[in-house]
Amino acid sequence: MANPVNPPRGMRDFLPADKARREHALGIIKRVYRAHGFDEIETPVVEDYARLHAGLGGDNEKLSFSILKRGIRPEQLQAATEAGNAEQLADLGLRFDLTVPLTRFYASHRAELPPVFRAIQIAPVWRAERPQKGRYRQFVQADIDIIGEPGLLAEIELITATSQALAELGLQGCVIRVNDRRILFGLLEHCGFPADTHDRALITVDKLDKIGAAGVVDELREIDAASAERLGEVLAAVEPALEGGGIPLERAAIEASLPGAAENPGAATGIESLATLGDALNGALPEGVSVRFDPTLVRGMGYYTGTIFEVAHPGSGSSVGGGGRYDGMVGRFLGQDVPAVGFSIGFERVVDLIDLPERTGPEAVVLVHDADVAFDELFALKRELVAQGHRVRLEKRQKNMKTLLARVAGEGFTSFATVRAGVREPGELELRALDG
Template structure:
C-alpha cells in the first residue's frame, strides 16, 4: 500500500530555504519584543476542552480541533443517541495564544511581575476551509500586557509591533483603531437590540468587503429591523466624516490619546467599522494593514474580562498578534533577501587523509561567524559540488592534499 507524501490539507512542509527565512523573521520579531521589555513564555499546544469552548472565541469555536478521550475515559458502549461530540472529547488544540496566556497568568501570577509584559510564538490550529493564505495550522507571534488598565498599554503594544513589522521590511503599514464600547454606543443610538451586538459585529466586520448594501441585506436576513439598520449605516457615514469628535466619552478621549502618541511614528487612523472577530474584546481594538497585502497583517485588542474565568478578581489585559504566515507569503513573493546574512560555505573533502585539516579549517571559519558544512565525497566530486551550490551555499571549497587553506580564510 502506497501512502500519499502530501501533508494534510491546510498544513505545509517547510523547506530548508523557507525555514531560513522563517527563522530570521522570528528572530527579528523576538529581538524587537525583548527590546521593549517583553519576556518570552511558552504554553502547551493542547488545552482542556471545557476552557476552549467557554472562551468567547467567536467563530473560532466552530473550528476547534478536538481530541478524543483515551483509555479508560473512553467507553464506546456508553455512547447513545444523545451523546454529543464534546461528551467524547476532553482536550483540544489551541486556536490562539491569548486564552492559554490568561490561564498561564492565573496559574503563575504569584511569581510574575505586575504589569506582566509577555510574548509567545507558536503554532495554533483552526479547522478552516483550506484556501490560499488560510491554513489549519499556522504560526502566531503575540505580545500582551496584563495588569495595566490604561491606554498607555495599547500605545506600548502598537509602537512595539509596528517597529517589528518595519524591521521585517514593511514601511507602508497603517494602524486602524476602534473601541468595542464605541461600537455598542453606535448600536444603541441606532435603536438596534443590545443582545444582538455580537452577531451584528460579525456583519459589520465585512463592511469593507460587502459594502453598505451587503451589510443592510445581511442585517435584514438576521432579523434586524430595516429602519434601525439604515439608521446605523447613516450614523457610520457621519462618524467617518466627523471622526472621534462625534463621541463625547472617556473611551473616545483615550482613543484620541492613542492616536496622538503613535501618529508621529506610524500612520494611524480611527476606523468606526473595525470589529475584530473575538468575542472576548472589551475595549480598544486595532489592526495593522499593509499596502503590499491589501489586508491586515497584525491585530489585537483589550480583553479585560478574560482572566475572570480563572480568578475572582478581574485583571485588565491587552494584546496584539502578528499574522506570521501572511508576512512570510509577502516576503516570499517579493524574493526577499535576508539582510546581513552570514556567509554559508561548504567544504568537500575527497579522502580520509584530508578530514583532519578540513575540520581545523571549518572551525577557523566558524570562529569568524561563518556557517560551514563539511561534506564527504570520494567520487563524482564535480556533481556533488554542483548539488551543494544549488542548495544555496555561497561558496564551495573542494579540499585536496595540495589545497592551501590559509589563502581561503
C-alpha cells in the same frame, strides 16, 4: 485517499530556504519585543477541553481539535457520534490561539509575576480550518500581551513595539486601523438597535469587507429595518474617507465621522480614549507605519471590551496583525477582573511579504572535496573555518559541478573552495564567490 508522502491537509513542510526566512522573521520580532521590556513564556500545546470551550474563544472554539480520553473504544466513539455528543469523550484539545492559554497561565502563576506582566508568546496553534490560500490548520502566532495595566499606557506600548517590529521586518506602508468597542456600541444605540441585538449586529458589520455596505444593511434589516437604514447612512458617509487613506486618529476627525453618535455617552468615552491614544502616538511610530481611525473595524472576538486594532498592508489581501483590550477574560479564571490587552502579528502572512537580507559578516562556505582527501585533513579545515565564524558544508565533487553550485547558492551559501589531498589550513584554500 490522502497521499502518504504529503503532510496532512492544511499542514505544511518547510524547505531550508523557507525555514531560514521564518527564523529570520522570528529573530527580529523577538529581539524587538524583548527590547521593549516583554518577557517570553511558553505554555503547553494542549489545554483542558472545558477551558477551550468556556466561551472565551468566540467562533474559534468551533474549530478546536479535540483529543479523546484514553481508553475510548471505537464502538463508544461511534455511538457518541451518532448521538451528537462526541465531545463528551474528549478531555483535552489543541490550543486554537495563544490568548486562552495566557489567561490560564496568568491565573496559575499570578503570585510569581510582576503587578504588570508583559508577555511574549510565539508558537504554533491549530484550527480545523477549511484549507485554502492563506489559511492553514497549523500556523504560528506571534503575540505580546500586557496584563494588569488598566490605562492607555498598555495600548501605547503594544502599538509602538509592534510597529517597530513591522518596520524592522521591512514592511513599508503598514496602516494600523484603530477603533473602540464602546464607540461601536454607542453607534448602534444611536442608530436605534436594541441593546440585546448589539452583538448580533456587530457580527454582520464585521462582514463589511466581504459583502459591502449594501449587504450589511440588507442583513441588518432582519434585526430592525429603520436602524439598518440609519447605520447605512453612517457607512456611506465614512466610506470616502476610509478609501482616501483613512481618518486621522484625532478628536475632531473622529467626531466628524460620527455625527450624532459622538454624543452617545459610551461612544464619547471611547472617542476620548482614542483621541488620547492618537496624541501619544503622534511622532512615536517608525517611518512606514501609520495609524488611522476606522469606525467600521469590529474584530470578531466578542471578548474585546475597549480599544481594538488591526494592521493592513498593501501586499496582503487580509490583515497582517490585530488585537485589542480584553479586560474580562482573566477574571473568568480568577473570579475578579484583571485588565489585559494584546497584539498579535499574523506571522504566516508577514513572512510571505519579506525577503532574506543579503548575508554580511563571515562567509557561508562550501568545501568541495575530492574522494581521496583524508577525513582528518578535511575536518581540520572545517573545524578551523567554523571557529572563525563561518558556516561550512562539505560536498563531494560531482561531474556536473554547475548543478551542485547552483543548488548550494540557492540554499544561501556565498562561496566555495575545492579541497585536494594534503590541504590542512584555510589559508591554502582559494575561496570563490558562488555568484561569480
